[in-house]
Amino acid sequence: MQGLVGKTFQGSADGNYNGPAAGLVFAAPTAKGYEGTMVRVVPLAQICEAVADLLLKGSLPLQPLSSMAVYTLATGG
Structure with a gap:
């Protein structure tokens, strides 16, 4: 679904x-x-590094997916 x-x-x-x-x-x-x-x-019309600063505190970067940044959020999402 x-x-x-x-x-x-x-x-x-x-x-x-x-x-x-x-x-x-x-x-x-x-x-x-x-x-x-x-x-x-x-x-968002910003570079990825600036957008990463908007994520919840405690969010962590994961392995990039086809050169795209991927994060695990502090809330588990």
Whole structure:
């Protein structure tokens, strides 16, 4: 199962970004129900290093994926 979610960010609580964004939701059936994740897509006209500073404190970089930066968030996401 997969879905698309629309969102509008509104300032400081959302990392000082104002504007549209999207989320891709992925879920798969398991023996105990469903398991899944959501990938948030936010269009920012900044270099990657500057955007990484907007992530939650404690977020850690992972191995790049096709030269794209990937992070694990401090909240486990």
